[in-house]
Amino acid sequence: MMSTPTPGPDARPVPTTRDIFLGFLGLGMTAFGGALPLAHRMIVERRRWLSEAEFVELLGLCQFLPGGNIINLSVALGMKFRGIKGAVAGITGLIAVPSMVVILLGMIYQHFQHDPNVKHLFAGLAAAAAGLLIQMAVKIALPLRKNLVLAAVAVVCFAAIALLRVPLVWVMLVMTPISVLLTARYGQRFAAKPQAAPAADAGKKEGAQ
Numbered sequence: 668m669m670s671t672p673t674p675g676p677d678a679r680p681v682p683t684t685r686d687i688f689l690g691f692l693g694l695g696m697t698a699f700g701g702a703l704p705l706a707h708r709m710i711v712e713r714r715r716w717l718s719e720a721e722f723v724e725l726l727g728l729c730q731f732l733p734g735g736n737i738i739n740l741s742v743a744l745g746m747k748f749r750g751i752k753g754a755v756a757g758i759t760g761l762i763a764v765p766s767m768v769v770i771l772l773g774m775i776y777q778h779f780q781h782d783p784n785v786k787h788l789f790a791g792l793a794a795a796a797a798g799l800l801i802q803m804a805v806k807i808a809l810p811l812r813k814n815l816v817l818a819a820v821a822v823v824c825f826a827a828i829a830l831l832r833v834p835l836v837w838v839m840l841v842m843t844p845i846s847v848l849l850t851a852r853y854g855q856r857f858a859a860k861p862q863a864a865p866a867a868d869a870g871k872k873e874g875a876q
Contacts, residue, residue, distance in 0.1 A: 679715045679718070680714070680715065680716070681716075682714065682749075682753075684745075684749045684752050684756045685756075686714075687745045687748065687749060687753050687756045687760070688756035688759065690710075690760070691741050691756075691757050691758075691760035692760035692761070692763060694706055694709055694761060695760060695763060695764045695765050696764045698737075702737040703736060703737060703740075703799075703800070703803045704803040706740060707803060710722060710744065716744070716748070717744070720810055723807055725743055725744065726740060731839060737761065738758060738762075741757035741760070742754045742757055742758050744757055745757030808821065816849050816853050817846075820845070820846045823842065
């Protein structure tokens, strides 16, 4: 009798429109200062909607487009799985709670903006947000170590923006076509070659004997 194949451990679930809405709703309620690290954890590690490489590619596209990265990511991910309904569900879930909180806090801030304690509070939040962004940058950079071409492009972009203070728009306009061209021509040549599993090699040797 033929048995029905079961999905392997690496099979990723396909989210419904409701899953996309609830996922980004929870993200919008818990993301303070920097949403990208929590988005990575939710999409890649917890719900496994995308692999690490797919997340980096989608985030790269969202960073190139105008607007906030996390907003673009919610729309792009929803569009990828559920079309227009998924895109609307993603962005609606993401901005629903923060919009209400921002309006409420804006009303409160008008009355207490000159309080020194409030200024210290926002300074601490800014430091925490910077730490989250650094963590996210490290996670995104790790997959690039397997490809020398992509790693070199990332280093050049970092040097241009962080060290030479070149405006971001010019770096994107110049480096994006260069990155696409280099990846198309030399990406596979300089990519790390996967190593054969030891068990598979042992099985081949036994079969040869």
